[in-house]
Amino acid sequence: MTERDELVRSLSGLSLFSDLRDADLEAIADPDLERRFVEGERVLRRGLSGSGFYVILDGEAAVEIAGDDEPRKLRRGDFFGEVSTLLDCKPTADVIARTQLHALEIPGPQLETFLLQYPRVTYRMLQTVTRRLRDVLG
């Protein structure tokens, strides 16, 4: 099994990409978009412009907000960075790798094209964001 197969297979196991054809997954599995972070490394930086949208392929990260003692954990399949990218604003939290982290990054300027190219991904993403909103609103 080659590493490319592994990346495509990893993507196919995520609910965000579960509606896509193999050919689409191959297109998304761009080596330039694959990122690895060591434990403790900051992935998203509070207050810095020009960030991207990340999907965790493997490992764990934490959303750290000043004054928040219980950082939200992020695991395989979770995504982050969509607010700052879609609204073109600076992130209000740090996201820090808590283990070796393997992620796919869609650079900010490419996210609009990506979401229009794969509307089923957009729909799945909207479902997740809506769930988060419901949880916040109780």
Next chain:
Amino acid sequence: MAVTANDRPFPPGDYPVVVVGSGPGGLQASYCLSRLGIEHATISRDDAPGGMFRSFPIFQRLLSWSKPDALAEPGSREYEWYDHNSLVAEEPRHQALVPPLMDRAYMVPSRAEMEAGIAAFAEQVPVSVRYGCAWESTRRADDGRLVLTTSDGEYACRAAVFAVGVTTPWFSPIPGIEDVPHYVDTRAPEEYRGRRVFVIGKRNSGFEIADGLLPWARQIVLGSPRPVQTSVLAQATVRVRYLQPFEDHALGGGTFALDLAVERLERTAEGWRVHGQGTTRPGEIVLDVDDVIAATGFSTPLLDLPELGVHTVAQGRIPAMTPFWESSPGSGIYFAGNATQGAPGLRKHGVGAASAAVHGFRYNARVMARHLVATHLGPKPACATVGTPELAPFLLEEATIAPELWAQKSYLARAVYRNGDTEILPLAAWLDDPGEFAAAVTVEMNASGDVYPAVYLSEGGDVRELLLPPDHLNDFRGPEHEAELRAAL
């Protein structure tokens, strides 16, 4: 003069540092370590300097500019920005060695001119290398040191710098590809006269082949899953490879750049049948062609380094590393040269570093050498200093003329600390540990192509980002920039 075994430097043994490779990355790393007074052995399996430029690019023309006459004097630090191909040195006489070798037919050197420029650096500095010494395996000794087994014997060291390029042909896992020649085995262009050629891959090497074969082949079809990103290309040096083939594609001249996932490659009596699925535009695609060439990229020859904990990215082709180009903190396994693209930096606005090119990785090597010494050998090399009253003009001067910041946008930064110490650092590393009351400046580019200075100010560990406006002539030393920066400082 014939080189005998006795003339070869650095016999197997114990050294503080071992550098592997005699391409531009290895030579630059070796030079930088020497400037810091660090004893080290540089070994290479090749028999002469030059690395990949001894063979590639196959169509003999580089992408990166060197301007023999430019806005700055050759030999100066400012001139480095106008000369993307020479290795860099502290001594002006060792600077800018490639431009004088160019015949000026193009603003970019030929492969042979580049190779000669690298060889000139190795000879003039000089950078001593034990040629014909192939690194074969690696292990960690009980005392924590690294041991490199080579064709000449064992080398033990506290840190090793692997500058082995991204040079091993890599194939996509497509059924049938095992019989397809790789880019490196592309034949002379005239041998493709009148033939239909399918090129797997729509990146640099794929379009280099297409461009080179356009005057000869009957038809060229390039295929890969992702579309050509013309908006990104517009601001990239690689666009020169794309211009003619992509124009031919856009105007319907017979060349096609298809977005397809190749499912399998089948041998036929006349040549090849390519089976694929369209991506941007779904649908089955079947093509009959005379030749197939795999322009599917290269990988770093890591040998057994993954067994020592080296992770990889990019489909296993590139080693993953820290912002200081170490495979993991404290591992002592460093990288130089093209493989330093494995430390991607912030990629703000999707803009990547130039670490896959000489003009980017030559500065990575300088910063890496300082980090290696500070971390594994000590003490930390001394920094230059700047007085606080001149901080604003100093930062703006750097944003205007520093070749490190222009070559490595959003990637390398000029940091200044409270005591006036200043050094060039990876921006990502500085942001994670900026120190109290420090400032860093870099040059950034946004998605619209605007280029502007970005200043980062640290107060009590909190970092504030200040983006200054662009300037028509990229000179940020005027009163408006200075007033805005002084107010922020």
